[in-house]
Amino acid sequence: MNTERMPKHYRMVVLSMLLALGVVLGMIEAVYVPPLPIPGAKVGLANLVSLILIIYFPFKEALANIVLRVTLVSLLTGTFLSTVFLFSLVGGVTAFVVMFLVFKLLNGPLTMIGVSAIGAVSHNLAQLLVAIWLLGSWGFIFHLPFLVITGVATGVFIGYVANNLRARKDIVPLLEGAR
Amino acid sequence: MSRRYSFADVVVVISLLAIGIYSPFLLPKATDATSLVVRTPDGAQSLSMLRDQVVEVEGKSGLTVIEVESGKARILRSSCPNNHRHEIEGWISQAGAALACVPNQIVLDLSGDGFDSVMR
Numbered sequence: 001m002n003t004e005r006m007p008k009h010y011r012m013v014v015l016s017m018l019l020a021l022g023v024v025l026g027m028i029e030a031v032y033v034p035p036l037p038i039p040g041a042k043v044g045l046a047n048l049v050s051l052i053l054i055i056y057f058p059f060k061e062a063l064a065n066i067v068l069r070v071t072l073v074s075l076l077t078g079t080f081l082s083t084v085f086l087f088s089l090v091g092g093v094t095a096f097v098v099m100f101l102v103f104k105l106l107n108g109p110l111t112m113i114g115v116s117a118i119g120a121v122s123h124n125l126a127q128l129l130v131a132i133w134l135l136g137s138w139g140f141i142f143h144l145p146f147l148v149i150t151g152v153a154t155g156v157f158i159g160y161v162a163n164n165l166r167a168r169k170d171i172v173p174l175l176e177g178a179r
Numbered sequence: 180m181s182r183r184y185s186f187a188d189v190v191v192v193i194s195l196l197a198i199g200i201y202s203p204f205l206l207p208k209a210t211d212a213t214s215l216v217v218r219t220p221d222g223a224q225s226l227s228m229l230r231d232q233v234v235e236v237e238g239k240s241g242l243t244v245i246e247v248e249s250g251k252a253r254i255l256r257s258s259c260p261n262n263h264r265h266e267i268e269g270w271i272s273q274a275g276a277a278l279a280c281v282p283n284q285i286v287l288d289l290s291g292d293g294f295d296s297v298m299r
Contacts, residue, residue, distance in 0.1 A: 083281050109187035117192055131267060131279065135286045139277020140267060142206060148199030152192055163183060 014178035015057070019065050019072075022049035026073035043154050044120055046073075050096050051112055051119075051162040054103050056175040066096050083134060087127050094126035095119040112166065113159035120155030121148055212274040212289035215252050217245065220284050228252065228289065238283025245287065252287060254278055 025045040046069060053062035070092045074080040079088075099119035102110070124147040131140045165171060215226040220239050226232065226247060233255065234245045241258025251272040257280045267279040274291030 079282070083284070087281065106187070109185060110191065111182050111185050111188050113184050114188040114191040117188075117195060121195055131281075135277075135279050135281070137277040137279075137286055137288050139271075139275055139288050140279070142271065142273060142276040143267065143269075144206065145199050145202045148195060148202060152195045152199065156192060159188075160184075 011178040015061060015065055018049050018052060019068055022046045022069040023072045026069060027076060030077045044158055047158045048161055051116055054100050056179055059100060066092050087130055090130050091123045091127045095123035098122040112162035113156055116159030116162060117152050117155035121151035124151040210274045210291050211250055212272060212291040214290055216288045216290060218286040236285060238280060238285045240282055243280050243283050243285045254280055257283060
Protein backbone atom coordinates (compact mmCIF):
# COMPACT_ATOMS: atom_id res chain seq x y z
CA MET A 1 0.00 0.00 0.00
CA ASN A 2 1.07 3.57 -0.62
CA THR A 3 3.52 2.63 -3.32
CA GLU A 4 3.10 6.07 -4.79
CA ARG A 5 5.34 8.63 -3.14
CA MET A 6 3.39 11.14 -1.11
CA PRO A 7 3.90 14.85 -1.80
CA LYS A 8 6.40 16.61 0.39
CA HIS A 9 3.68 18.49 2.23
CA TYR A 10 2.27 15.25 3.51
CA ARG A 11 5.48 14.47 5.38
CA MET A 12 5.49 17.97 6.84
CA VAL A 13 1.92 17.57 8.06
CA VAL A 14 2.65 14.21 9.69
CA LEU A 15 5.80 15.57 11.36
CA SER A 16 3.85 18.57 12.67
CA MET A 17 1.18 16.28 14.07
CA LEU A 18 3.81 14.16 15.78
CA LEU A 19 5.36 17.32 17.22
CA ALA A 20 1.95 18.39 18.53
CA LEU A 21 1.39 14.92 19.99
CA GLY A 22 4.81 15.06 21.67
CA VAL A 23 4.10 18.49 23.17
CA VAL A 24 0.71 17.33 24.49
CA LEU A 25 2.20 14.17 26.02
CA GLY A 26 5.04 16.26 27.48
CA MET A 27 2.54 18.70 29.01
CA ILE A 28 0.34 15.91 30.40
CA GLU A 29 3.43 14.48 32.01
CA ALA A 30 4.59 17.86 33.35
CA VAL A 31 1.21 18.64 34.89
CA TYR A 32 -0.48 15.39 35.90
CA VAL A 33 1.97 12.52 36.16
CA PRO A 34 3.78 12.22 39.50
CA PRO A 35 7.51 12.73 38.96
CA LEU A 36 10.28 10.29 39.76
CA PRO A 37 12.95 11.55 42.13
CA ILE A 38 15.49 13.06 39.75
CA PRO A 39 15.01 16.08 37.49
CA GLY A 40 13.44 15.04 34.24
CA ALA A 41 13.42 11.34 35.08
CA LYS A 42 9.83 10.43 34.43
CA VAL A 43 7.51 7.98 32.75
CA GLY A 44 8.57 9.46 29.42
CA LEU A 45 5.21 9.53 27.61
CA ALA A 46 6.72 11.78 24.94
CA ASN A 47 9.33 9.10 24.34
CA LEU A 48 6.60 7.28 22.43
CA VAL A 49 6.84 10.00 19.78
CA SER A 50 10.63 9.64 19.71
CA LEU A 51 10.15 5.92 18.98
CA ILE A 52 7.68 6.61 16.15
CA LEU A 53 10.11 9.15 14.66
CA ILE A 54 12.95 6.62 14.85
CA ILE A 55 10.94 3.93 13.08
CA TYR A 56 9.48 6.03 10.27
CA PHE A 57 11.67 9.10 9.71
CA PRO A 58 15.29 9.97 8.88
CA PHE A 59 17.73 11.14 11.57
CA LYS A 60 17.64 14.85 10.77
CA GLU A 61 13.85 15.30 10.77
CA ALA A 62 13.49 13.20 13.91
CA LEU A 63 16.17 15.11 15.82
CA ALA A 64 14.69 18.49 14.83
CA ASN A 65 11.29 17.26 16.00
CA ILE A 66 12.64 16.27 19.41
CA VAL A 67 14.60 19.51 19.97
CA LEU A 68 11.47 21.50 19.03
CA ARG A 69 9.33 19.39 21.37
CA VAL A 70 11.64 19.93 24.36
CA THR A 71 11.81 23.66 23.58
CA LEU A 72 8.03 24.06 23.23
CA VAL A 73 7.26 22.10 26.40
CA SER A 74 9.80 24.15 28.36
CA LEU A 75 8.28 27.38 27.02
CA LEU A 76 4.83 26.20 28.09
CA THR A 77 5.97 25.12 31.56
CA GLY A 78 8.17 28.19 32.05
CA THR A 79 11.53 26.47 32.30
CA PHE A 80 13.01 27.62 28.98
CA LEU A 81 16.81 28.16 29.13
CA SER A 82 16.91 27.21 32.82
CA THR A 83 18.94 24.35 34.24
CA VAL A 84 15.79 22.22 34.08
CA PHE A 85 15.62 22.87 30.33
CA LEU A 86 19.23 21.70 29.96
CA PHE A 87 18.36 18.46 31.80
CA SER A 88 15.40 17.79 29.49
CA LEU A 89 17.32 18.63 26.33
CA VAL A 90 20.36 16.49 27.16
CA GLY A 91 18.14 13.61 28.31
CA GLY A 92 15.86 13.75 25.27
CA VAL A 93 18.63 14.07 22.68
CA THR A 94 20.84 11.39 24.28
CA ALA A 95 17.96 8.92 24.46
CA PHE A 96 17.07 9.66 20.83
CA VAL A 97 20.62 9.22 19.47
CA VAL A 98 21.16 6.00 21.44
CA MET A 99 17.77 4.56 20.42
CA PHE A 100 18.33 5.56 16.80
CA LEU A 101 21.65 3.67 16.70
CA VAL A 102 20.25 0.65 18.55
CA PHE A 103 17.26 0.56 16.21
CA LYS A 104 19.37 0.76 13.05
CA LEU A 105 21.82 -1.91 14.28
CA LEU A 106 19.52 -4.34 16.12
CA ASN A 107 16.06 -3.84 14.64
CA GLY A 108 16.00 -7.50 13.64
CA PRO A 109 16.38 -9.20 17.01
CA LEU A 110 14.98 -6.40 19.20
CA THR A 111 11.43 -5.07 19.27
CA MET A 112 10.65 -1.53 20.46
CA ILE A 113 10.63 -2.83 24.06
CA GLY A 114 14.38 -3.44 24.01
CA VAL A 115 15.09 -0.22 22.08
CA SER A 116 12.96 1.83 24.47
CA ALA A 117 14.44 0.25 27.62
CA ILE A 118 17.97 1.07 26.46
CA GLY A 119 16.82 4.59 25.54
CA ALA A 120 15.16 5.24 28.90
CA VAL A 121 18.21 4.05 30.84
CA SER A 122 20.53 6.24 28.73
CA HIS A 123 18.14 9.19 29.27
CA ASN A 124 18.45 8.76 33.02
CA LEU A 125 22.22 8.21 32.96
CA ALA A 126 22.74 11.30 30.78
CA GLN A 127 20.76 13.36 33.29
CA LEU A 128 22.76 11.90 36.14
CA LEU A 129 25.97 13.03 34.41
CA VAL A 130 24.48 16.51 33.82
CA ALA A 131 23.60 16.68 37.53
CA ILE A 132 27.11 15.67 38.56
CA TRP A 133 28.70 18.15 36.16
CA LEU A 134 26.32 21.07 36.59
CA LEU A 135 25.73 20.82 40.34
CA GLY A 136 29.30 19.82 41.07
CA SER A 137 28.69 16.86 43.33
CA TRP A 138 29.55 13.21 42.80
CA GLY A 139 26.95 12.39 45.45
CA PHE A 140 24.21 11.95 42.86
CA ILE A 141 25.92 8.73 41.78
CA PHE A 142 24.16 7.17 44.80
CA HIS A 143 20.93 7.41 42.80
CA LEU A 144 22.39 5.25 40.00
CA PRO A 145 20.77 1.88 40.90
CA PHE A 146 17.40 3.54 41.25
CA LEU A 147 17.76 5.37 37.93
CA VAL A 148 18.70 2.23 36.00
CA ILE A 149 15.80 0.21 37.40
CA THR A 150 13.15 2.92 36.89
CA GLY A 151 14.56 3.46 33.39
CA VAL A 152 14.00 -0.19 32.53
CA ALA A 153 10.46 -0.14 33.93
CA THR A 154 9.34 3.01 32.12
CA GLY A 155 11.20 2.01 28.94
CA VAL A 156 9.49 -1.38 28.78
CA PHE A 157 6.09 0.24 29.26
CA ILE A 158 6.58 2.80 26.46
CA GLY A 159 8.14 0.12 24.24
CA TYR A 160 5.10 -2.09 24.76
CA VAL A 161 2.82 0.75 23.66
CA ALA A 162 5.04 1.36 20.61
CA ASN A 163 4.90 -2.33 19.66
CA ASN A 164 1.11 -2.22 19.77
CA LEU A 165 1.04 0.94 17.70
CA ARG A 166 3.30 -0.69 15.12
CA ALA A 167 0.74 -3.50 14.76
CA ARG A 168 -2.10 -1.10 13.95
CA LYS A 169 -3.04 -1.54 10.30
CA ASP A 170 -4.99 1.74 10.27
CA ILE A 171 -2.16 3.96 11.58
CA VAL A 172 1.04 2.46 10.16
CA PRO A 173 0.27 3.20 6.46
CA LEU A 174 -0.24 6.88 7.32
CA LEU A 175 3.23 7.00 8.86
CA GLU A 176 4.88 4.90 6.17
CA GLY A 177 3.39 7.14 3.50
CA ALA A 178 5.23 10.09 5.02
CA ARG A 179 8.60 8.41 5.06
CA MET B 180 5.16 -7.47 10.73
CA SER B 181 5.12 -7.00 14.43
CA ARG B 182 5.90 -9.07 17.50
CA ARG B 183 4.83 -8.56 21.08
CA TYR B 184 8.36 -9.04 22.35
CA SER B 185 11.45 -10.99 21.40
CA PHE B 186 14.10 -13.11 23.10
CA ALA B 187 16.61 -10.27 22.61
CA ASP B 188 14.28 -7.89 24.48
CA VAL B 189 14.26 -10.23 27.46
CA VAL B 190 18.07 -10.45 27.36
CA VAL B 191 18.39 -6.63 27.23
CA VAL B 192 15.89 -6.06 30.05
CA ILE B 193 17.45 -8.71 32.31
CA SER B 194 21.00 -7.41 31.71
CA LEU B 195 19.96 -3.81 32.43
CA LEU B 196 18.17 -4.89 35.62
CA ALA B 197 21.24 -6.90 36.63
CA ILE B 198 23.43 -3.80 36.14
CA GLY B 199 20.96 -1.78 38.22
CA ILE B 200 20.91 -4.32 41.03
CA TYR B 201 24.67 -4.89 40.96
CA SER B 202 25.68 -1.20 40.75
CA PRO B 203 25.25 -0.40 44.48
CA PHE B 204 28.21 -2.71 45.12
CA LEU B 205 30.39 -0.58 42.84
CA LEU B 206 29.60 2.61 44.73
CA PRO B 207 31.78 3.88 47.57
CA LYS B 208 31.25 1.92 50.75
CA ALA B 209 28.53 3.44 52.85
CA THR B 210 29.34 5.14 56.12
CA ASP B 211 26.89 7.19 58.15
CA ALA B 212 27.10 10.91 57.48
CA THR B 213 27.96 13.26 60.31
CA SER B 214 27.44 16.59 58.60
CA LEU B 215 25.40 18.10 55.81
CA VAL B 216 26.82 20.82 53.58
CA VAL B 217 24.11 23.02 52.07
CA ARG B 218 25.18 24.96 48.99
CA THR B 219 22.97 27.86 47.90
CA PRO B 220 23.56 30.63 45.34
CA ASP B 221 24.69 32.82 48.26
CA GLY B 222 27.23 30.43 49.75
CA ALA B 223 27.55 27.26 51.75
CA GLN B 224 26.67 26.31 55.33
CA SER B 225 27.19 23.16 57.32
CA LEU B 226 24.57 21.39 59.44
CA SER B 227 25.08 18.59 61.95
CA MET B 228 23.47 15.28 61.04
CA LEU B 229 23.48 14.18 64.66
CA ARG B 230 20.74 16.60 65.67
CA ASP B 231 17.17 16.53 64.31
CA GLN B 232 16.32 19.87 62.75
CA VAL B 233 14.33 21.65 60.08
CA VAL B 234 16.18 24.45 58.31
CA GLU B 235 15.01 26.97 55.70
CA VAL B 236 17.43 28.25 53.10
CA GLU B 237 16.91 30.90 50.46
CA GLY B 238 17.38 29.64 46.91
CA LYS B 239 17.32 31.30 43.53
CA SER B 240 13.53 31.27 43.27
CA GLY B 241 12.37 30.95 46.88
CA LEU B 242 12.70 28.98 50.11
CA THR B 243 13.77 25.37 50.34
CA VAL B 244 13.09 23.54 53.60
CA ILE B 245 15.56 20.85 54.63
CA GLU B 246 14.77 18.24 57.26
CA VAL B 247 17.28 16.22 59.24
CA GLU B 248 15.85 13.35 61.26
CA SER B 249 17.66 10.48 62.99
CA GLY B 250 20.70 10.63 60.74
CA LYS B 251 18.77 11.03 57.48
CA ALA B 252 18.22 14.17 55.43
CA ARG B 253 15.69 15.20 52.82
CA ILE B 254 14.20 18.21 51.09
CA LEU B 255 10.94 18.64 52.97
CA ARG B 256 9.44 21.17 50.58
CA SER B 257 10.59 23.72 48.14
CA SER B 258 9.23 26.70 46.30
CA CYS B 259 10.61 25.25 43.08
CA PRO B 260 8.31 25.91 40.15
CA ASN B 261 6.39 22.66 39.69
CA ASN B 262 7.19 21.72 43.26
CA HIS B 263 8.96 18.41 43.63
CA ARG B 264 9.27 17.88 39.94
CA HIS B 265 12.81 19.13 39.60
CA GLU B 266 14.32 17.88 42.80
CA ILE B 267 16.79 15.10 43.22
CA GLU B 268 15.04 13.94 46.33
CA GLY B 269 14.33 11.19 48.81
CA TRP B 270 15.96 10.44 52.14
CA ILE B 271 19.75 10.20 52.16
CA SER B 272 21.91 9.03 55.02
CA GLN B 273 25.19 7.79 53.57
CA ALA B 274 28.28 9.96 53.56
CA GLY B 275 28.91 11.11 50.00
CA ALA B 276 25.29 11.08 48.86
CA ALA B 277 23.69 14.25 47.54
CA LEU B 278 20.32 15.86 46.89
CA ALA B 279 19.38 18.95 44.92
CA CYS B 280 16.59 21.34 44.09
CA VAL B 281 17.62 22.27 40.58
CA PRO B 282 15.58 25.45 39.93
CA ASN B 283 16.59 26.84 43.33
CA GLN B 284 20.23 25.90 42.73
CA ILE B 285 20.46 24.28 46.13
CA VAL B 286 22.69 21.23 46.59
CA LEU B 287 22.94 19.11 49.74
CA ASP B 288 26.10 17.06 50.23
CA LEU B 289 26.48 14.60 53.06
CA SER B 290 29.94 14.10 54.48
CA GLY B 291 31.30 11.97 57.23
CA ASP B 292 34.50 10.57 58.62
CA GLY B 293 36.08 8.18 56.19
CA PHE B 294 34.38 9.34 53.05
CA ASP B 295 37.30 11.47 51.86
CA SER B 296 39.56 8.45 51.87
CA VAL B 297 37.02 6.57 49.76
CA MET B 298 36.89 9.32 47.18
CA ARG B 299 40.68 9.41 46.92
